[in-house]
Amino acid sequence: MKKVSSLKYYKVKCPVCGTPNEFKGIKPKAYVETGRDTDFCPLARDWQDSKHRIKNPLLFLMATCKRCFFTHELNKDLIEWKNHPEFRSPAFVTLKRKHLEEFKQKNGIIKRMSKSLRPCKDPFSTAVIKFLLGIYDESLKPAPSYYNLGRYYLRVGWIFREERKKEESAWIKENLTHQSLGETLKSIQVQHADYLKKMKKLKEEVQFEFESETKSIKDRSDFLIDHIIKELNTLKGSLDQLQHIHQDYQNKPLANMGNDLFRFEDFLFALKMQWHEIPINEKEALELSLANYKKSLTQGLKENQKIRISYLIGELSRRIGDLNSAKEYLDLAINVGQDFIQKNEDDPLKTALAQRILEMAYQQKEVISRGRERVL
Ligand SMILES: [Zn+2]
Numbered sequence: 315m316k317k318v319s320s321l322k323y324y325k326v327k328c329p330v331c332g333t334p335n336e337f338k339g340i341k342p343k344a345y346v347e348t349g350r351d352t353d354f355c356p357l358a359r360d361w362q363d364s365k366h367r368i369k370n371p372l373l374f375l376m377a378t379c380k381r382c383f384f385t386h387e388l389n390k391d392l393i394e395w396k397n398h399p400e401f402r403s404p405a406f407v408t409l410k411r412k413h414l415e416e417f418k419q420k421n422g423i424i425k426r427m428s429k430s431l432r433p434c435k436d437p438f439s440t441a442v443i444k445f446l447l448g449i450y451d452e453s454l455k456p457a458p459s460y461y462n463l464g465r466y467y468l469r470v471g472w473i474f475r476e477e478r479k480k481e482e483s484a485w486i487k488e489n490l491t492h493q494s495l496g497e498t499l500k501s502i503q504v505q506h507a508d509y510l511k512k513m514k515k516l517k518e519e520v521q522f523e524f525e526s527e528t529k530s531i532k533d534r535s536d537f538l539i540d541h542i543i544k545e546l547n548t549l550k551g552s553l554d555q556l557q558h559i560h561q562d563y564q565n566k567p568l569a570n571m572g573n574d575l576f577r578f579e580d581f582l583f584a585l586k587m588q589w590h591e592i593p594i595n596e597k598e599a600l601e602l603s604l605a606n607y608k609k610s611l612t613q614g615l616k617e618n619q620k621i622r623i624s625y626l627i628g629e630l631s632r633r634i635g636d637l638n639s640a641k642e643y644l645d646l647a648i649n650v651g652q653d654f655i656q657k658n659e660d661d662p663l664k665t666a667l668a669q670r671i672l673e674m675a676y677q678q679k680e681v682i683s684r685g686r687e688r689v690l
Pocket of ligand 1: 328329330331332333379380381382383384
């Protein structure tokens, strides 16, 4: 496969099975985000090289071993894992043992999930599965990082959202084309009916006008008008057939819309029977994200992280329709944020992000109070 310039290749031996891998990652500074949703989901990206823009960079956030499917975030810790204490800790030894035990199971969750890894053919499903494999491995640790689990589930939610938007816009685009085609066809049919009416009127006028004329003029005119009317009726049959084809085609995308997404949801649902922590849609991914973020608040986060996470729990609760929890955590973000800003008032650089999140928390509380909450 041709190497594109937005990607960087990292040669890493799998810390679990020792297999040499070449992981693809997005080059640092390959793009800048130019817009974010209220849960920080990137809305637009400005690529340094537009020819090598990548549809969804989230596909490359996790690295999966090609042999044992051990999955970890593709970061400095993984690339230099031999020098990192995490990979020599007893916790990692436990993870490694549990991972290999599960991997050896013929119908184990790792083998079943890995069947969906087809990055070129199906980047959407592959991106979701890579995160789920990473979540699975993180959960095998005796003390998993709930902060990371929250981050990974949130990104799964974003991938679902992006795919749904893509399906919706493709459907709208296709429907608009059908609409315009239908309108053109209708206007031709109206013009045709009008033309036929005018020809019939012409026939009456000719008969009246040529009544006193010689028979040959009248007969020739009648013959020609009858011929045109006959041709117009044939034309009507063809126009009707065209109309039927158009109607059949118009019904098709409705039936096909989201089929791939539904099939993937079915696959995830089947996996969920084996491992309950699998989300099958955006809403479930956000629910799992906020449940893990809530647990992460007790894991000794830094103060500025706590502001961000409290805000996110509030915003994700709002999105799934749990408005009481949304208000509670948006208030928590505001309180922790105000304290942090007061304590660091001499350092505007340090407080800038907290200030921004505080504004967002007020904004989202306003959205709730106006009853404009978005429920998935
Ligand atoms: Zn491996």
